[in-house]
Amino acid sequence: MISIRHVRKEYPNVTPLKDINAEISRGEVISIIGPSGTGKSTLLRCINLLETPTSGEIYIDGQAITDPKCKVHLLRRKMGMVFQSFHLFHHMNIIENIMTGPVSLLGKSRQEAYEQGMELLRTVGLGDKALAYPDELSGGQKQRAAIARTLAMEPEIILFDEPTSALDPTMVGEVLSVIKTLARQGLTMMIVTHEMKFARDVSTRIFYMDQGEIYEDGTPEQIFDHPQRERTRQFIRRLKVFEIIIDSPDFDFIGIISQLEQFGRKHEMGQKNIYRIQNIFEELCMQTLVPRIGNELQMQLLVEYSEENNDTSMTIRYTGPAFHPLEEGDELSMLLVKGLCQSSTYRCDCSGAFKNELILKLKQD
Amino acid sequence: MTINKIVEGDKMTLILEDRLDTTTAPQLENELKGSLCDIKELILDLNQLDYISSAGLRVLLAAQKQMTKQLGKMEIRNVNETVMEVFEITGFVDIIAIR
Numbered sequence: 204m205i206s207i208r209h210v211r212k213e214y215p216n217v218t219p220l221k222d223i224n225a226e227i228s229r230g231e232v233i234s235i236i237g238p239s240g241t242g243k244s245t246l247l248r249c250i251n252l253l254e255t256p257t258s259g260e261i262y263i264d265g266q267a268i269t270d271p272k273c274k275v276h277l278l279r280r281k282m283g284m285v286f287q288s289f290h291l292f293h294h295m296n297i298i299e300n301i302m303t304g305p306v307s308l309l310g311k312s313r314q315e316a317y318e319q320g321m322e323l324l325r326t327v328g329l330g331d332k333a334l335a336y337p338d339e340l341s342g343g344q345k346q347r348a349a350i351a352r353t354l355a356m357e358p359e360i361i362l363f364d365e366p367t368s369a370l371d372p373t374m375v376g377e378v379l380s381v382i383k384t385l386a387r388q389g390l391t392m393m394i395v396t397h398e399m400k401f402a403r404d405v406s407t408r409i410f411y412m413d414q415g416e417i418y419e420d421g422t423p424e425q426i427f428d429h430p431q432r433e434r435t436r437q438f439i440r441r442l443k444v445f446e447i448i449i450d451s452p453d454f455d456f457i458g459i460i461s462q463l464e465q466f467g468r469k470h471e472m473g474q475k476n477i478y479r480i481q482n483i484f485e486e487l488c489m490q491t492l493v494p495r496i497g498n499e500l501q502m503q504l505l506v507e508y509s510e511e512n513n514d515t516s517m518t519i520r521y522t523g524p525a526f527h528p529l530e531e532g533d534e535l536s537m538l539l540v541k542g543l544c545q546s547s548t549y550r551c552d553c554s555g556a557f558k559n560e561l562i563l564k565l566k567q568d
Numbered sequence: 569m570t571i572n573k574i575v576e577g578d579k580m581t582l583i584l585e586d587r588l589d590t591t592t593a594p595q596l597e598n599e600l601k602g603s604l605c606d607i608k609e610l611i612l613d614l615n616q617l618d619y620i621s622s623a624g625l626r627v628l629l630a631a632q633k634q635m636t637k638q639l640g641k642m643e644i645r646n647v648n649e650t651v652m653e654v655f656e657i658t659g660f661v662d663i664i665a666i667r
Contacts (some may be wrong), residue, residue, distance in 0.1 A: 478618070482619075482621055485590055485621045485622075486621060489590045490590065533622070535626070535658060538657065538658050539621070539622055539658055541657075542653075
């Protein structure tokens, strides 16, 4: 139904979409998730040509909407869009907001548009607000009215651009509930959202966007329970990541200890947890790998902290011949490291830049 | 790390502050080297010590050995929760007098 091929969008100082490719079938409900500023909304705006892609093609039912000869207004009728900030006409009451499109663009009679509008308002739980003006409604009610207005145009595809992000948290549920009902009716929908539980429940497919591309595409189960790629995993598990490369045995130890402290404090990890990370780093790096590997030492330290469940893990990758520190390292240092961890995994992979990899899951109180 | 030293006859108290790690352990080692010879009772007050690593533990162990050798005693006092965790994991609670 929608085919997106090598779409790129550039602005003078930023390129939110680098190379987007996707095939979307009728009836799919796709949630687009990812960190802020990764082009999620830009993608939706390119699909209905509120933004013109710099290059690439978008096809709707086989017609290239990116072709300058395309009758965009006809294709746009297939698509409705629900915006963050509702975009209702403030000088019209709610039923007039809903009737305007069908009367002026679809050629419906006022009576027909009114009856359909009232039915839609009842569907979104606003049957008693038909004569109210937008300013008399709460944020959640305005957004439900905006959804009803979009539905009145009988679109085949609805694009939702962060439909709950401008709402008071108490009103998010009522809007999500309406969208869930629509999803069950078989409409094709693309939803940019930060509501992860909602995305998981409502979608048939998830696009995780990052670095200007659809970084990972899969079912909700694949993306939320078994993400395949690193950045997806970090995002889904709300991981905060500290990473540093050490390329000399004369590295700035005090500087790194201080950076670990700052990282831990910034993410409110707790002082005890911060000391454990520093302890493990010191024992493995200063007491074990520096003396053993010497001038050839190259090491990567990755600390991942999950805000979701307070899990902390440390990954240490390093050069040199196969060496399992927990088994072959200094006894006292390794006793301390083992005592501060719940579990450990060592792997030696000759093909990587860092031959040795040690993953430690830290103990929690 | 800051080390405050109080000597009363053959009793010496060292009050350690901040961190006892790879970079600061040599400072404590030097302090002990120059001061232990006539001491019969060594007290290490760790009330202000936030962090200790194996480098610090090795210095404490060496001091303990030295005190035993010269028929003296060593005691560690006022250990906070984080440092105590390190003592417990490494078994130092069984080999050093901690009060």
